[in-house]
Amino acid sequence: DIQLTQSPSFLSASVGDRVTITCRATQGISSHLAWYQQKPGKAPEVLIYAASTLQSGVPSRFSGSGSGTEFTLTISSLQAEDFGTYYCQQLNSYPQTFGQGTKVEI
Amino acid sequence: QVQLVESGGGVVQPGTSLRLSCATSGFTFSGYGMHWVRQAPGKGLEWVAVIWYDGSIKTYADSVEGRFTISRDDSRNTLYLQMNSLRVEDTGVYYCARESASRGRRFDPWGQGTLVTVSS
Numbered sequence: 001d002i003q004l005t006q007s008p009s010f011l012s013a014s015v016g017d018r019v020t021i022t023c024r025a026t027q028g029i030s031s032h033l034a035w036y037q038q039k040p041g042k043a044p045e046v047l048i049y050a051a052s053t054l055q056s057g058v059p060s061r062f063s064g065s066g067s068g069t070e071f072t073l074t075i076s077s078l079q080a081e082d083f084g085t086y087y088c089q090q091l092n093s094y095p096q097t098f099g100q101g102t103k104v105e106i
Numbered sequence: 107q108v109q110l111v112e113s114g115g116g117v118v119q120p121g122t123s124l125r126l127s128c129a130t131s132g133f134t135f136s137g138y139g140m141h142w143v144r145q146a147p148g149k150g151l152e153w154v155a156v157i158w159y160d161g162s163i164k165t166y167a168d169s170v171e172g173r174f175t176i177s178r179d180d181s182r183n184t185l186y187l188q189m190n191s192l193r194v195e196d197t198g199v200y201y202c203a204r205e206s207a208s209r210g211r212r213f214d215p216w217g218q219g220t221l222v223t224v225s226s
Contacts, residue, residue, distance in 0.1 A: 032210075032211060049209075049210040101150045
């Protein structure tokens with residue numbers, strides 16, 4: 001199975017900060033990676049898919065990059081509503097594993 | 107609009123069974139692969155199972171293989187998860203999700219989730 005490791009697991013930042021979350025895969029997954037945001041008590045929502053494609057309706061301050069085994073999610077200017085937990089997911093092969101999550105505190 | 111609504115969760119004892127449903131609307135259900143994902147209390151997301159759009163392929167996480175069965179009824183636009191021999195570690199919120207593949211794979215949207223509690 002492909003394992004995904006996110007770093008950091010927790011981060012605290014201020015409004016306006018640039019934030020970067022990294023996701024590393026134990027095997028190459030091409031660009032079959034998605035990023036999700038989950039707020040407490042809610043279902044996850046997709047932000048980025050195919051490693052760098054912004055989901056319709058998601059603010060342009062979110063961006064993704066990478067391919068193979070290393071990926072990043074960047075929030076260019078953190079907003080108050082961006083709190084929550086962020087997960088990466090590989091969709092290259094089954095099981096379609098998730099990273100352990102990165103909790104973002106404002 | 108596209109909607110997924112899970113139901114069937116509850117409190118059950120170890121060793122018993124439960125069937126979850128995911129009623130969908132707003133899209134052509136028979137054209138999409140569907141997944142179950144779960145989340146233990148305070149923990150991260152765990153992929154559970156997938157069924158292809160035509161039902162031809164079903165794949166499970168090792169943790170549920172042989173105990174859980176995913177199925178679909180395209181006439182009812184509904185996804186199911188039959189859970190047998192439940193264990194305490196199966197406790198969590200269970201989400202259904204549609205796999206979208208246009209220009210890249212992702213789970214979108216997700217249902218609101220249904221809570222399963224396995225406890226003696």
